[in-house]
Amino acid sequence: MIDTYDSNEAMLASLKAGGMGTYDVAVPGDYMVKIMAGAGLLDTMAEGELANKGNIAAEWADPNFDPGRQHSIPYQWGSTSFAVNRDVYTGDINNTDILFNPPAELQGKINVLDSQGEVMALAALHMDIPQCSTDRDQLKALNAMLLGAKANWVSFNSDTAKEVLVSGDAAAGMIYDGFSAKAREEGANVEYAFPTQGYIAWMDNVVLLNDAPNRENALKFMDFLLVPENVAQLTNWTRYAAGVEGVAPLLDEALRTLPEANPHEGAGQAVFIDACDEEVQAVYDTIWTNLKK
Amino acid sequence: MKNLLKSGVAALALSTVASAAAAEGKVVVYPWFEYMPQELVDKFTAETGMRW
Numbered sequence: 001m002i003d004t005y006d007s008n009e010a011m012l013a014s015l016k017a018g019g020m021g022t023y024d025v026a027v028p029g030d031y032m033v034k035i036m037a038g039a040g041l042l043d044t045m046a047e048g049e050l051a052n053k054g055n056i057a058a059e060w061a062d063p064n065f066d067p068g069r070q071h072s073i074p075y076q077w078g079s080t081s082f083a084v085n086r087d088v089y090t091g092d093i094n095n096t097d098i099l100f101n102p103p104a105e106l107q108g109k110i111n112v113l114d115s116q117g118e119v120m121a122l123a124a125l126h127m128d129i130p131q132c133s134t135d136r137d138q139l140k141a142l143n144a145m146l147l148g149a150k151a152n153w154v155s156f157n158s159d160t161a162k163e164v165l166v167s168g169d170a171a172a173g174m175i176y177d178g179f180s181a182k183a184r185e186e187g188a189n190v191e192y193a194f195p196t197q198g199y200i201a202w203m204d205n206v207v208l209l210n211d212a213p214n215r216e217n218a219l220k221f222m223d224f225l226l227v228p229e230n231v232a233q234l235t236n237w238t239r240y241a242a243g244v245e246g247v248a249p250l251l252d253e254a255l256r257t258l259p260e261a262n263p264h265e266g267a268g269q270a271v272f273i274d275a276c277d278e279e280v281q282a283v284y285d286t287i288w289t290n291l292k293k
Numbered sequence: 294m295k296n297l298l299k300s301g302v303a304a305l306a307l308s309t310v311a312s313a314a315a316a317e318g319k320v321v322v323y324p325w326f327e328y329m330p331q332e333l334v335d336k337f338t339a340e341t342g343m344r345w
Contacts, residue, residue, distance in 0.1 A: 002345055004326040011323065023323040159326045204325070217320040217343055224337050237330040 006158040007115040008032035015041055021211040024218035029202045031117060031273040033072050034065040036207065038275075042071040043208040049219055052226035060203065060243035065275075072205035073222050074243025076178075076235065078261070079270055080118050081199035083180040083190040088171040093193040094266060096126035098172055100149040107152045111164045111173035114156045116288045118200055119146075119174070121273045125198040132276035134283070143287050150291060165190050177260040178239035184260075185239075192260040194267030201270035203243060319344040 005011040008029050015026070020041065028036055036042050053069065060074045084093045089105045097103075100123065102110060112119060123146055124131045129138045154170055164170040165183040175183070180192040193199075206225055212218050224230055232250035235242045241261065242251075255261070263270070276284060320343055322329070334345055 002321075003323055004328070005323070006326055011325075015323075019323070023321045025320070026323040027325055027328065204328075209323075212321075214318055214320050217318055217341075220341055220343070221320045221322070221337065224340070230333060230336065233333055233336070234330065237333075238328065 007113075007117075009116045012036065012039075015209070020209065021213065023209055024212040024214050025206050025221060026209060027075050027204050027206055028072075029117070029204050029273070030063065030065040031275040033205050033207060034275040037066065037071055041210055043210045043212060043215070044070045045208055045219070050223055050226070052223045055226045055228065055244050055246065057243050057245050063203070066205070072207045073226060075204040075206050075225065076238055076240040077201070077203035077243055078177045078240040079199055079201050080113070080115075080122070080174065080176050081193050081195060082172060082174045083165060083183065083188075083192045084172045085165065085168070085170075086189045086191055093172075093191060094195050094264070095193075096122065096195045096197045098193060098195075099174060100126050100145060102149075102152050102172070106172045108154055109171035110153045111155045111157055111161060111170035112153050113158045113161060113174045114292075115158055116284070117273045118202075119291075120284055120288065121200055121271065122174070125195070125268070125271060128197070131271075131274040132280050132284075134280055139283060139287070143290070146287065146291050156292065162186075176240070177258075181239040181258055181260040194263040196266055196268045198268035198271050201272050321345070 005014065011026055011028060012032060012035065050073070056069060056074060062068060066072045082099055084098060084106070088109070089103060091103060098106065099110060099112065121131055123142060124133070127142060127145060129142065133139065155164065157164070161173055161175045162179045162183045165173050165175070166186050166188045177192060180190060183190050206222055208215070208218055208222070226244055228244055228246035228250060231242045231244045232247045235247060236252045236255070239255065239258065239260070322345055338344055
């Protein structure tokens with residue numbers, strides 16, 4: 001039995017609350033790698049410690065959230081937006097109104113991810129305000145918008161985000177692209193949206209934690225996750241995308257044309273989540289905690 | 294006898310794998326839920342002798 005988590009913020013909180021020294025590696029998203037490095041939670045890998053580091057795809061080899069890949073390697077990347085059950089709603093879904101100002105057919109039938117960074121970033125796109133804004137009026141409006149939208153949500157859940165769409169307990173739900181593909185492949189008549197306002201792009205990464213009890217083994221595990229055959233096996237299972245060279249020829253044919261990974265022409269921009277500075281983050285934490293009450 | 298021998302070899306092989314696992318130790322992974330397929334975890338153990 002291994003410990004798992006359902007959001008970047010939950011993982012960070014558990015590590016800060018005494019989890020350090022227990023685990024060797026964790027799998028934070030891009031912005032969370034930056035936050036963890038800033039908080040001193042990540043160990044540094046010297047040049048040459050990872051035999052397979054050169055397998056990292058060029059576009060992911062020097063990301064702004066971990067310059068030079070000193071602390072992390074790519075795990076998977078993808079997007080987060082929302083999926084809609086087309087038996088319930090047949091109108092246009094490529095608009096963040098689906099989550100935050102939903103049509104009558106979807107009101108009270110929406111699941112939202114229990115994931116602060118993703119909800120806040122998508123809400124900022126919906127309102128066309130910058131992430132990590134410190135403008136008081138914008139913050140007030142953001143808070144009011146979220147509280148109003150919540151009246152139309154049935155649940156806040158990440159680990160059942162796929163199941164509630166398959167079971168029909170939710171008619172629409174915020175979800176990751178691969179999870180939405182799995183819901184569809186499991187029989188739900190859902191379509192993944194690419195809102196015109198934009199949607200979330202992410203990369204999850206395996207990081208080497210400070211005080212890792214098995215540091216040498218952790219490095220071997222990370223090297224294992226840089227072997228194309230292994231990453232292809234992972235990617236065929238997750239339905240996301242890989243950040244390692246040589247994986248593409250080993251992927252399922254269906255992944256090439258996956259609707260969830262191929263935005264249509266009218267799609268907005270895919271936007272990475274910003275890591276707010278600590279003071280600003282505290283404001284967003286308050287909004288989030290209040291929303292979750 | 295042949296079968297006995299075979300199963301004896303298999304048992305020996307198994308115990309070798311088990312002791313390799315003990316010798317190689319483990320790696321403690323803290324992932325998102327539903328994010329690491331069991332087949333991949335098993336492959337890692339088979340290749341390195343390491344457990345999760």
